[in-house]
Amino acid sequence: MISQFFVLSQRGDNIVFRDYRGEVPKGSAEIFFRKVKFWKEDGEGDAPPVFNLDGVNYFHVKVVGLLFVATTRINASPSLVLELLQRIARVIKDYLGVLNEDSLRRNFVLVYELLDEVIDFGYVQTTSTEVLKSYVFNEPIVVDAARLPPLGPASIFVQGSKRMPGTAVTKSVVANEPGGRKREEIFVDIIEKISVTFSSSGYILTSEIDGTIQMKSYLTGNPEIRLALNEDLSIGRGGRSIYDYSSSSGGGTVILDDCNFHESVHLENFDIDRTLVLVPPEGEFPVMNYRMTQEFKPPFRINALIEEAGSLKAEVILKVRAEFASSITANTIMIQMPLPTFTTRVSFELEPGAVGxxxxxxxxxxxxxxxxxxxxxxxxxxxxARLTFSQESHGNIVKEAGPVSMTFTIPMYNASRLQVKYLQIAKKSNTYNPYRWVRYVTQANSYVARL
Structure with a gap:
């Protein structure tokens, strides 16, 4: 049970606000934003997703730069409320096509109508896009996606030399194409977030993959779909290692620690031929979530070295090597390294001819x-990097610096080697042939190298 729901911009502007029970002061949005802002300025990092202030519990998630917030005075389950906020964001995106500040402001009437159907007097009614289509009929005011900056992994998927259509993640489930027609298509995204920790000598200490098979359907009539995965997919620890230096694009044994499925998935044939049968609801939803802690080939190797180079000076050498095929390109790479607290100046030297x-x-x-x-x-x-210090280091300089952390996005690559072998859609007629898009992306969750 929640008392209030609101959406704030990065500046703290109140875009959407709904008070369901009148138990929490009206100024809670301003109180929340000030607390979150000063939390960061006080050097304590980002505010936690759940905190209590003056007897009010605040829950929030950040989606494409927007803060989705719920408040309550009761001791509600944090995981329940955070999941609700994520689902509300997904429903709004399904309806508007594009989720950002501009689309929310232009479609505030539709957004409030959705909120009234999703939550009644603080209690959740439904978060299913398919169910809501029976009650909410208004079409959105479409925001031109061409003017928007790319958001998230879905904007950089490439299949060979052919870029995915721009409507892939910016299309509403209720709005029709020009001319009143609806383009029949379905998108399946295999998104993996990997966590790896390297020792100072380069050995892998911990490795884990959190993956999801995400589906977004624009098929009319909800036809049955068959989604086939690797035939030798194994669930549960079998004690084997799949550490293999072959390309991740190949097949091979895939061993998952555990997984769960969407309620629409039928698993009658899954143990036999690793095929998922489902009748997909309209909108975006996770078909399958999985976790893997077996050894896998990390996409990057990081070597970091810091050593003293005279009085009040030190030198840092960072090397990054891409361990995947030359046909694949990683985007938006960021490498960070904390330096000793008495560092005053840093001069950098890149390789000759380095671009970007x-x-x-x-x-x-x-x-x-x-x-x-x-x-x-x-x-x-x-x-x-050559460092200049304000004072001499009295201890081990290695203990004063690091670890090195890295973030990246790699389209059309997945470290687990889980693959969609085929995507079969039940035919309504001989001429029925909807578009199918299967895409892969790998992102860093926690990619760390110790010094």
Missing amino acids: NTTDFKEANKRLEWSLKKIVGGSEHTLR
């Missing part, structure tokens, strides 16, 4: 930042 690299020293929090626009598979990149 930017370096920076964040003096406020003593952090080195190195960003690369792209890294082609098989390539290696090196950065040298």
